[in-house]
Amino acid sequence: MHELPRQELTKGEGLKAVIVVFPGSNCDTDCFHVLRDVLKIPVEFVWHKQGKLPQCDLVVLPGGFSYGDYLRTGAIARFSPVMQDVKRHAEAGRLVLGICNGFQILLEAGLLPGAMLRNRSLSFICKPVWLRVENNQTPFTRKFQSGAILQIPIAHGEGNYFCDNDTLKGLEDSQSIVFRYSAQTGELGDEFNPNGSLGHIAGITNAKRNILGMMPHPERASESLLALTDGRALWESLV
Amino acid sequence: MTMTQNPPAITPKLIALHGITPEEYQMIIKKIGREPNLTELGMFSVMWSEHCSYKNSKPILKLFPTSGAGVLVKAGEENAGIVDIGDGLAVCFKIESHNHPSAIEPFQGAATGVGGILRDIFTMGARPIFLMNSLRFGKLDSPQTQRLVRGVVAGISHYGNCMGIPTVGGEVYFDECYEGNPLVNAMAVGLVTKDSIVKGKASGAGNPVYYVGPGTGRDGLGGAAFASRDLSEESHEDRPAVQVGDPFMEKLLMEACLELCQTDALVGMQDMGAAGLTCATSETAARAAMGIEIDLAKVPQRETGMTSYEIMLSESQERMLIIVKKGKEKIVEDIFEKWDLHAARIGEVKEGTTMRVFENGKLASEIPAKALVDEGPVNVREEKQPAYLELEQKLDLAGIPEPQDFNAVLLKLLAHPSIASKAWIWEQYDHMVRTDTVFYPGHDAALVRIKGTTKGLAASTDCNSLYCYLDPYEGGKIAVAEAVRNVISTGARPLGMTNCLNFGNPMKPEVFWTFHQAVNGMSDACRAFGIPVTGGNVSFYNENPQGAIYPTPTVGIVGLIEDIETRVPSAFQNQGDLIFLLGATRNEIGASHYLSVIHGRKQGLPPRLDLEREAALGRLILGLAGKKVLSSCHDLSEGGLAVTLAECAIRSPAKLGAVVDQLDMVMQSALGPQAQTGTEGKLRADALYFGESQSRCVVTVKPEHKEVLVHEAQKWGLPVFQIGKAGGKDLVLGERIQLAVADLSRLYEKVLPDSLNGGV
Numbered sequence: 001m002h003e004l005p006r007q008e009l010t011k012g013e014g015l016k017a018v019i020v021v022f023p024g025s026n027c028d029t030d031c032f033h034v035l036r037d038v039l040k041i042p043v044e045f046v047w048h049k050q051g052k053l054p055q056c057d058l059v060v061l062p063g064g065f066s067y068g069d070y071l072r073t074g075a076i077a078r079f080s081p082v083m084q085d086v087k088r089h090a091e092a093g094r095l096v097l098g099i100c101n102g103f104q105i106l107l108e109a110g111l112l113p114g115a116m117l118r119n120r121s122l123s124f125i126c127k128p129v130w131l132r133v134e135n136n137q138t139p140f141t142r143k144f145q146s147g148a149i150l151q152i153p154i155a156h157g158e159g160n161y162f163c164d165n166d167t168l169k170g171l172e173d174s175q176s177i178v179f180r181y182s183a184q185t186g187e188l189g190d191e192f193n194p195n196g197s198l199g200h201i202a203g204i205t206n207a208k209r210n211i212l213g214m215m216p217h218p219e220r221a222s223e224s225l226l227a228l229t230d231g232r233a234l235w236e237s238l239v
Numbered sequence: 240m241t242m243t244q245n246p247p248a249i250t251p252k253l254i255a256l257h258g259i260t261p262e263e264y265q266m267i268i269k270k271i272g273r274e275p276n277l278t279e280l281g282m283f284s285v286m287w288s289e290h291c292s293y294k295n296s297k298p299i300l301k302l303f304p305t306s307g308a309g310v311l312v313k314a315g316e317e318n319a320g321i322v323d324i325g326d327g328l329a330v331c332f333k334i335e336s337h338n339h340p341s342a343i344e345p346f347q348g349a350a351t352g353v354g355g356i357l358r359d360i361f362t363m364g365a366r367p368i369f370l371m372n373s374l375r376f377g378k379l380d381s382p383q384t385q386r387l388v389r390g391v392v393a394g395i396s397h398y399g400n401c402m403g404i405p406t407v408g409g410e411v412y413f414d415e416c417y418e419g420n421p422l423v424n425a426m427a428v429g430l431v432t433k434d435s436i437v438k439g440k441a442s443g444a445g446n447p448v449y450y451v452g453p454g455t456g457r458d459g460l461g462g463a464a465f466a467s468r469d470l471s472e473e474s475h476e477d478r479p480a481v482q483v484g485d486p487f488m489e490k491l492l493m494e495a496c497l498e499l500c501q502t503d504a505l506v507g508m509q510d511m512g513a514a515g516l517t518c519a520t521s522e523t524a525a526r527a528a529m530g531i532e533i534d535l536a537k538v539p540q541r542e543t544g545m546t547s548y549e550i551m552l553s554e555s556q557e558r559m560l561i562i563v564k565k566g567k568e569k570i571v572e573d574i575f576e577k578w579d580l581h582a583a584r585i586g587e588v589k590e591g592t593t594m595r596v597f598e599n600g601k602l603a604s605e606i607p608a609k610a611l612v613d614e615g616p617v618n619v620r621e622e623k624q625p626a627y628l629e630l631e632q633k634l635d636l637a638g639i640p641e642p643q644d645f646n647a648v649l650l651k652l653l654a655h656p657s658i659a660s661k662a663w664i665w666e667q668y669d670h671m672v673r674t675d676t677v678f679y680p681g682h683d684a685a686l687v688r689i690k691g692t693t694k695g696l697a698a699s700t701d702c703n704s705l706y707c708y709l710d711p712y713e714g715g716k717i718a719v720a721e722a723v724r725n726v727i728s729t730g731a732r733p734l735g736m737t738n739c740l741n742f743g744n745p746m747k748p749e750v751f752w753t754f755h756q757a758v759n760g761m762s763d764a765c766r767a768f769g770i771p772v773t774g775g776n777v778s779f780y781n782e783n784p785q786g787a788i789y790p791t792p793t794v795g796i797v798g799l800i801e802d803i804e805t806r807v808p809s810a811f812q813n814q815g816d817l818i819f820l821l822g823a824t825r826n827e828i829g830a831s832h833y834l835s836v837i838h839g840r841k842q843g844l845p846p847r848l849d850l851e852r853e854a855a856l857g858r859l860i861l862g863l864a865g866k867k868v869l870s871s872c873h874d875l876s877e878g879g880l881a882v883t884l885a886e887c888a889i890r891s892p893a894k895l896g897a898v899v900d901q902l903d904m905v906m907q908s909a910l911g912p913q914a915q916t917g918t919e920g921k922l923r924a925d926a927l928y929f930g931e932s933q934s935r936c937v938v939t940v941k942p943e944h945k946e947v948l949v950h951e952a953q954k955w956g957l958p959v960f961q962i963g964k965a966g967g968k969d970l971v972l973g974e975r976i977q978l979a980v981a982d983l984s985r986l987y988e989k990v991l992p993d994s995l996n997g998g999v
């Protein structure tokens with residue numbers, strides 16, 4: 001069926017995931033499909049007005065245009081009632097994954113440092129890009145080889161990561177940069193950076209390594225039918 | 240009867256300003272038994288406009304075959320047609336124009352075009368699963384065109400991306416005939432379970448009528464706005480005729496409506512697009528043969544002092560009318576509250592067949608619903624074959640010198656913006672969201688899977704308008720045949736056709752003749768292929784000061800692939816695969832891209848299309864795809880064999896070249912009379928390389944599949960030629976062309992960015 005049920009949490013051992021649905025989220029069902037149908041991970045949706053998260057190990061903040069992103073990407077979603085509990089969940093050391101708009105929400109909520117600017121081209125970009133795995137010592141990347149080169153799509157208008165010099169140095173010193181845009185060979189350079197991100201940053205984590213924000217969409221690169229499969233190891237790392 | 244307003248008398252001038260003829264005005268008086276008031280005049284003017292009533296095109300549109308196996312909702316019955324795809328599922332699709340708004344304000348014009356076509360789909364209870372669009376602009380080197388392209392693409396990107404519905408394909412052409420009058424045709428495809436199809440019917444007396452979505456404003460009063468300005472002292476400022484789109488609002492509206500479709504509270508649903516509240520209320524009532532009453536005081540409004548005329552004619556975006564089962568109001572109100580949307584009860588379904596509009600309890604309008612919807616004027620327009628035709632169709636091939644350097648010709652064709660890569664455009668569209676897109680834009684047809692099944696849906700839009708200009712009947716046939724061929728090339732069986740008929744002013748007998756001819760050609764093709772027409776849209780008055788656009792009957796075909804594992808890509812896949820040309824090649828360079836780009840002549844007869852042969856080619860390809868014999872399949876169109884082979888190489892994942900050195904048999908086989916040449920029996924080299932003979936495909940197979948391919952082709956009586964082998968880094972074509980694929984690719988990719996980057 002094309003309509004995915006809005007509620008499904010199977011009892012059992014292992015990772016349990018929830019996907020937060022904001023008004024305007026549109027990669028929520030994509031993440032649901034990958035977790036439930038491809039990885040067989042128990043997963044359920046949580047409506048943003050819900051004050052409390054169900055018991056779970058992983059919270060996914062999916063891509064989309066929360067509240068239309070008319071103000072600033074993610075700027076309103078961070079005030080959604082559910083975000084208080086997402087913060088508590090993160091402070092307790094449990095996993096939070098923000099993809100695309102979810103990453104932007106994590107930045108606005110202060111769960112990760114930095115901000116997003118409009119793409120260097122000033123237009124929306126949707127295409128597969130090359131990424132270099134900078135840190136495979138995180139719960140999200142432990143199934144990747146160190147320095148592995150991945151092909152995963154981006155789809156955003158505001159993915160141009162920016163932060164001040166001290167923050168950048170902090171991210172680098174603490175090895176918190178998890179993915180950088182690169183060439184297929186792994187080489188770094190402006191011509192391989194699709195959106196102008198500072199330091200070619202595509203994804204970062206916190207010091208505790210339980211929060212990951214990334215602009216590329218691993219849920220779009222997890223099935224052979226869709227030609228791209230490099231994102232799958234990210235989900236497998238979590239199991 | 241008590242009226243709320245005593246507006247200025249209905250003068251002949253006011254009637255004419257509403258686009259209503261004196262004869263039509265007499266019809267109105269007869270329908271309602273008295274003179275209309277201003278609100279009623281406005282309602283008749285929009286409902287009897289060409290856009291809503293098809294008064295000029297209706298007699299011609301009857302030519303289309305509309306029934307067929309699996310058609311669940313026929314053309315004209317509802318907002319969009321629906322076709323069965325098995326396993327309890329059905330597909331709902333439609334294409335619609337937003338040409339004039341896009342010419343005035345490209346960003347909002349294109350954005351609201353996408354918004355409108357999406358509402359047509361989810362109003363049927365179907366979840367939109369992908370978008371496509373057919374865009375036509377003037378010459379790319381004009382700054383005006385560049386501004387329009389940037390605006391239209393950004394508008395489509397803005398709306399579709401935010402809605403989370405992938406834009407997976409379409410077509411983009413550049414020709415001076417579209418200078419100042421671009422075409423923006425948007426197509427949407429949705430999926431619905433057969434048992435949850437929603438109709439736009441106001442049935443059941445006593446059932447409440449709800450208005451959902453944002454408040455009504457004075458926007459979109461369009462050409463009728465002049466009258467409203469005379470009417471209300473508060474509406475003195477000019478309003479844009481182009482509406483402003485809010486995709487976030489529509490996303491919420493879509494989710495709420497689709498959630499409502501899963502309940503038992505819904506009776507009917509209709510979006511408020513063209514003619515707004517007037518159209519939604521009268522059509523739902525007329526379809527159900529019921530009466531309806533609404534009170535405008537209850538309609539959410541975002542401006543003060545709006546008159547009944549303005550509220551009934553407003554085209555504010557993202558609004559829906561919902562008919563609810565009496566007693567289930569709470570279910571509806573709860574769902575819309577969850578999505579932070581208003582749901583206002585504005586009226587009720589009534590016994591009888593009259594539509595009544597009240598304003599604060601006073602009657603503002605009283606009209607039989609059917610008079611507005613079904614009983615409008617039908618005009619039989621005068622037709623006359625245009626004088627240019629005979630002149631332009633004449634082409635003496637002897638006067639067309641064959642070029643010396645075929646490499647240069649191929650490079651020039653690939654660098655033409657109508658052929659060059661459109662990645663600059665489709666990379667601005669989210670074409671992957673929903674994680675169903677199997678073939679990205681740039682294939683012959685888009686292909687998406689249907690999760691939870693083995694099925695996939697393929698879709699293509701097509702129209703060669705130069706063919707339609709030079710021979711509208713043959714051009715109409717070919718538009719259908721090419722779109723069908725594109726869909727079949729992926730391995731999908733065509734299910735149905737939607738169309739967007741873009742023409743000039745129908746009052747000109749020459750324009751109307753081409754319209755009639757093109758529809759004739761399209762209808763004949765649909766009958767020959769057994770494809771029902773499930774709906775579409777007519778857009779007349781596409782003219783600029785230089786005259787009408789080329790006749791552009793854009794065709795959208797949706798096809799079904801039962802097992803997605805039998806899909807066929809369009810580019811070379813494996814080193815060493817054998818390359819075959821299916822179909823016959825003739826001296827057909829009339830109306831070709833080659834003739835236009837290289838020789839600067841838009842002349843000659845377009846290629847002839849044999850419908851039976853085309854149908855046989857389709858059956859052959861589908862049979863081979865089902866047997867998993869084909870590595871790739873790409874149909875031949877603009878630029879002929881050379882451009883097709885170049886595309887197969889450029890688009891191949893490994894940028895595989897080819898050596899095509901067995902063209903002799905194609906040359907020798909090309910016998911037969913050619914009406915337009917004096918050179919029967921001898922195929923010109925430029926016709927072989929760049930001609931556009933129809934019903935042809937380039938396919939590749941692994942060597943072990945050669946016998947099956949040849950055997951099957953002969954079984955269907957189709958010419959089949961082994962012409963070469965895929966592999967290497969160069970494209971080698973006979974003795975005339977040898978170019979590195981990397982160079983072809985660089986050129987192909989840079990044309991649009993070079994013109995469109997910078998100067999934003």
